[in-house]
Amino acid sequence: xxxxxxxxxxxxxxxxxxxxxxxxxxxxxxxxxxxxxxxxxxxxxxxxxxxxxxxxxxxxxxxxxxxxxxxxxxxxxxxxxxxxxxxxxxxxxxxxxxxxxxxxxxxxxxxxxxxxxxxxxxxxxxxxxxxxxxxxxxxxxxxxxxxxxxxxxxxxxxxxxxxxxxxxxxxxxxxxxxxxxxxxxxxxxxxxxxxxxxxxxxxxxxxxxxxxxxxxxxxxxxxxxxxxxxxxxxxxxxxxxxxxxxxxxxxxxxxxxxxxxxxxxxxxxxxxxxx
Amino acid sequence: xxxxxxxxxxxxxxxxxxxxxxxxxxxxxxxxxxxxxxxxxxxxxxxxxxxxxxxxxxxxxxxxxxxxxxxxxxxxxxxxxxxxxxxxxxxxxxxxxxxxxxxxxxxxxxxxxxxxxxxxxxxxxxxxxxxxxxxxxxxxxxxxxxxxxxxxxxxxxxxxxxxxxxxxxxxxxxxxxxxxxxxxxxxxxxxxxxxxxxxxxxxxxxxxxxxxxxxxxxxxxxxxxxxxxxxxxxxxxxxxxxxxxxxxxxxxxxxxxxxxxxxxxxxxxxxxxxxxxxxxxxxxxxxxxxxxxxxxxxxxxxxxxxxxxxxxxxxxxxxxxxxxxxxxxxxxxxxxxxxxxxxxxxxxxxxxxxxxxxxxxxxxxxxxxxxxxxxxxxxxxxxxxxxxxxxxxxxxxxxxxxxxxxxxxxxxxxxxxxxxxxxxxxxxxxxxxxxxxxxxxxxxxxxxxxxx
Numbered sequence: 001x002x003x004x005x006x007x008x009x010x011x012x013x014x015x016x017x018x019x020x021x022x023x024x025x026x027x028x029x030x031x032x033x034x035x036x037x038x039x040x041x042x043x044x045x046x047x048x049x050x051x052x053x054x055x056x057x058x059x060x061x062x063x064x065x066x067x068x069x070x071x072x073x074x075x076x077x078x079x080x081x082x083x084x085x086x087x088x089x090x091x092x093x094x095x096x097x098x099x100x101x102x103x104x105x106x107x108x109x110x111x112x113x114x115x116x117x118x119x120x121x122x123x124x125x126x127x128x129x130x131x132x133x134x135x136x137x138x139x140x141x142x143x144x145x146x147x148x149x150x151x152x153x154x155x156x157x158x159x160x161x162x163x164x165x166x167x168x169x170x171x172x173x174x175x176x177x178x179x180x181x182x183x184x185x186x187x188x189x190x191x192x193x194x195x196x197x198x199x200x201x202x203x204x205x206x207x208x209x210x211x212x213x214x215x216x217x218x219x220x221x222x223x224x225x226x227x228x229x230x231x232x233x234x235x236x237x238x239x240x241x242x243x244x245x246x247x248x249x250x251x252x253x254x255x256x257x258x259x260x261x262x263x264x265x266x267x268x269x270x271x272x273x274x275x
Numbered sequence: 276x277x278x279x280x281x282x283x284x285x286x287x288x289x290x291x292x293x294x295x296x297x298x299x300x301x302x303x304x305x306x307x308x309x310x311x312x313x314x315x316x317x318x319x320x321x322x323x324x325x326x327x328x329x330x331x332x333x334x335x336x337x338x339x340x341x342x343x344x345x346x347x348x349x350x351x352x353x354x355x356x357x358x359x360x361x362x363x364x365x366x367x368x369x370x371x372x373x374x375x376x377x378x379x380x381x382x383x384x385x386x387x388x389x390x391x392x393x394x395x396x397x398x399x400x401x402x403x404x405x406x407x408x409x410x411x412x413x414x415x416x417x418x419x420x421x422x423x424x425x426x427x428x429x430x431x432x433x434x435x436x437x438x439x440x441x442x443x444x445x446x447x448x449x450x451x452x453x454x455x456x457x458x459x460x461x462x463x464x465x466x467x468x469x470x471x472x473x474x475x476x477x478x479x480x481x482x483x484x485x486x487x488x489x490x491x492x493x494x495x496x497x498x499x500x501x502x503x504x505x506x507x508x509x510x511x512x513x514x515x516x517x518x519x520x521x522x523x524x525x526x527x528x529x530x531x532x533x534x535x536x537x538x539x540x541x542x543x544x545x546x547x548x549x550x551x552x553x554x555x556x557x558x559x560x561x562x563x564x565x566x567x568x569x570x571x572x573x574x575x576x577x578x579x580x581x582x583x584x585x586x587x588x589x590x591x592x593x594x595x596x597x598x599x600x601x602x603x604x605x606x607x608x609x610x611x612x613x614x615x616x617x618x619x620x621x622x623x624x625x626x627x628x629x630x631x632x633x634x635x636x637x638x639x640x641x642x643x644x645x646x647x648x649x650x651x652x653x654x655x656x657x658x659x660x661x662x663x664x665x666x667x668x669x670x671x672x673x674x675x676x677x678x679x680x681x682x683x684x685x686x687x688x689x690x691x692x693x694x695x696x697x698x699x700x701x702x703x704x705x706x707x708x709x710x711x712x713x714x715x716x717x718x719x720x721x722x723x724x725x726x727x
Contacts, residue, residue: 010376016376017373017657018366018659018662021659021660022660025652025660029648031382031383032382032648036386036389039394043393108401109401110401118624118625119583143628143631144396145397145627271691271692271695272695
């Protein structure tokens with residue numbers, strides 16, 4: 001009776017190993033799997049937050065690059081005046097500065113595009129460098145642990161991002177600026193393909209990151225559903241089956257009462273009463 | 276003429292004796308070890324010329340009803356039961372100190388540590404995760420220390436219970452020795468000392484619960500007791516058991532005064548000794564192994580990684596503490612959480628690959644071909660699984676004992692109803708004999724009045 005009562009009040013039929021060693025051990029091993037998966041889910045959520053931020057920054061960068069292309073096309077075809085070209089150069093410089101600040105996006109105190117050198121802003125202005133933007137990132141991307149032996153990139157590295165087929169992104173932008181200032185139409189025309197290549201490169205990087213984000217989301221859902229299965233396994237191993245516990249309780253109660261009744265009857269049947 | 280009075284007198288005496296034996300049975304109905312008694316009677320007769328005349332009834336003795344074979348079987352079962360009961364008691368303590376239902380068990384703590392390593396790999400620059408990691412590691416070390424301490428405590432209580440068992444055995448042996456004396460004296464006079472025999476039964480019941488004994492009754496009625504093949508009681512002399520303890524090596528031997536070692540194999544004594552010498556140190560060994568594996572494996576990886584501040588490699592756990600009692604987090608790490616090596620390369624703040632590798636340790640088969648957590652689950656549930664096995668065999672053993680006790684009860688137990696009906700019978704026998712005496716008296720009175 002006491003056993004059934006504690007099963008009912010605690011909601012668990014196996015609380016100590018001695019109650020059912022095999023269920024106990026199995027449930028603890030499954031619980032470890034659940035714990036691990038929940039941690040992977042946490043990792044994935046954190047990765048997703050970082051990845052989505054990075055993706056947003058990349059989208060903005062793409063928009064900026066398209067702006068640059070628009071200006072470049074205008075300047076290359078138009079026989080614009082010096083003044084206009086100078087303005088355009090200013091505009092390009094402004095866009096470049098925006099790009100730098102966008103790509104210096106940080107998550108907490110972690111710079112998302114710095115590779116693993118994430119304690120430092122990856123893009124820093126430095127006139128000594130061609131293009132005027134120094135690279136402080138490395139080419140090891142940030143990663144999260146999404147499963148056993150599986151690390152997934154949650155961002156692209158600054159180094160990887162700026163190295164397009166046409167060359168360093170900021171150097172090309174710097175060259176455009178310079179060509180505008182120099183009023184060099186021929187050079188500007190020549191750089192149209194470069195900008196196209198940069199845009200292609202950034203969009204490829206963006207979609208690669210997008211793929212990883214999709215993959216992380218998919219894994220998250222998978223963990224979610226497998227956790228439900230695992231939890232119900234644990235529950236069937238150690239939780240009280242209430243219907244069964246109640247019927248057991250009833251049965252035990254009846255046999256207990258029967259035993260009591262028999263005992264009272266027996267104890268009255270003694271010769272002492274007849275003497 | 277005299278015979279009439281004599282016959283009725285013998286009837287009165289035998290009825291009185293029977294009545295007193297019956298009442299003694301009734302009042303001792305629930306005295307441990309008591310065996311019901313019966314009055315043995317025989318008719319008295321005299322050969323007269325031509326016929327054989329009955330001259331009344333004689334009380335020839337008082338017999339104790341008891342099934343000796345059942346007693347011997349009961350001793351066997353009781354010492355097995357005593358062994359299992361004691362083992363159960365200690366295992367219950369062990370289980371309580373190893374596993375709980377509150378969720379803070381060893382396996383959970385180890386899992387938490389690995390989880391936090393994994394969390395750190397997401398964002399190695401996050402100081403709050405680093406704080407948590409050190410907290411988790413310290414909690415885990417404290418858990419191991421705590422479990423180790425609990426096991427030590429169980430070991431100490433077990434040691435004390437061995438000592439008290441030995442004292443009880445010595446007391447019982449001394450009691451049995453003095454009982455032997457009165458039993459043999461009574462036996463020599465031809466009148467068995469039923470009271471002492473019953474007390475002897477009760478003492479043997481206690482003794483067989485404590486230790487495995489073999490008993491033999493020699494011709495003069497005295498009892499000899501052997502423990503593990505060594506004689507400890509003969510006639511009215513017994514040999515005292517003496518403890519020989521080594522608390523460091525965890526050995527506990529039982530000796531006689533002359534240096535003979537006794538190896539008890541049953542009863543509470545043997546159970547306590549087994550637990551003290553093997554089971555509890557075995558558990559501690561397993562905890563130590565978990566601690567050692569944690570320290571060496573985590574350190575091996577941690578030593579290849581780098582913290583946030585400098586390019587120096589460090590241990591995560593203090594390499595000096597490789598037992599459950601001594602495991603602790605490296606003081607350098609405790610003092611400065613930046614030194615936790617999450618990175619696989621020096622100077623890369625965002626590199627969490629070493630932390631990820633450390634988290635992967637949970638998937639590796641590090642102890643006896645098993646994962647650390649599986650081994651921990653196995654360790655904490657070991658006393659419990661043994662307990663559940665033990666309880667199964669205890670149930671069987673208990674029903675066997677109950678069966679034998681019922682058998683013995685049928686033979687030696689007092690049935691109040693039966694005794695009451697005998698009481699009525701003896702009462703009537705007494706009344707009848709008294710009636711005979713009074714009618715004899717009337718007869719003589721009539722005769723004497725004639726003469727007057």
